[in-house]
Amino acid sequence: MYDELLANLAILVLSGFVGFAVISKVPNTLHTPLMSGTNAIHGIVVLGALVVFGTVEHPSLAVQIILFVATVFGTLNVIGGFIVTDRMLGMFKGKKKALPAAAKSEEAAK
Template sequence: MYTPLLANIAILVLSGFVGFAVISKVPNTLHTPLMSGTNAIHGIVVLGALVVLGKVEDPSIGLQIILFVALVFGTVNVIGGFVVTDRMLSMFKSKPVPAAVAPGSVEKGADS
């Protein structure tokens, strides 16, 4: 009745609950560094996929396709994560102060 597949499914479900409980308690100001750390972990996953792709002896074409697609999806995930993190960090940058207009000069776009 107790199979390794059932154990793996139970671990997956429990880890999902633990992950949700941990992430829901993170303050809003810490989400950006948390996402950057997660992107680094995804980079390690991509390296693992490269190792598996290189070490399989005599792989079939189907296995090569599956490994390549997994590698592409992992890479897209890493790049997309860093793009989103960069956009979130740019929201916190202060906007440049416009140069003061000299007295007596005409502003661009002013009505005549």
């Protein structure tokens, strides 16, 4: 049990270092597609958590609380990621040109 926990903890720490190294080398122009892909993957992770939540037989209260909190935090992460991605995509949109005064008065008359 202890060896398995230690191995899983080592994998978690190493994956954090690898993730940081990979993300830091991504150019700024590719962060938006990267975030969209990450949101899709995290949505699958949340779905997997829901499946695990439904298939555990007679879970203890502690297991139910951990699964619920993990599902809520994962869902918040997905929602926040889509909000940030939408803002980033909004920066690429061109600004609307102001209508001349004559065009504004014609539209107001309609």
